[in-house]
Amino acid sequence: MATIKLKVSEKILDKVLWLLGQFKSEDLQIIENDGKFEADKVYAQNELRRLDSGASKSHSIDELDELLEKSIGQHENRIS
Structure with a gap:
């Protein structure tokens, strides 16, 4: 299975979810957003800035x- 991420306007979210709900669960699964992606993105951007700045x-x-x-x-030399 492939995974995609969609950014959907609040005004059409219910329609998109309804449409996706029409598919069989073995063909399509809705994965809830846990916020980890955004946190990882911020972390990666900060680390890139640190690398760029030296x-x-x-x-x-x-x-x-x-x-x-x-x-x-x-x-090892200290323990021996």
């Missing part, structure tokens, strides 16, 4: 692996 930095998988190996090595 307040944040991204790492490749290889760079991250190297950083983690160094950090683990430092902590």
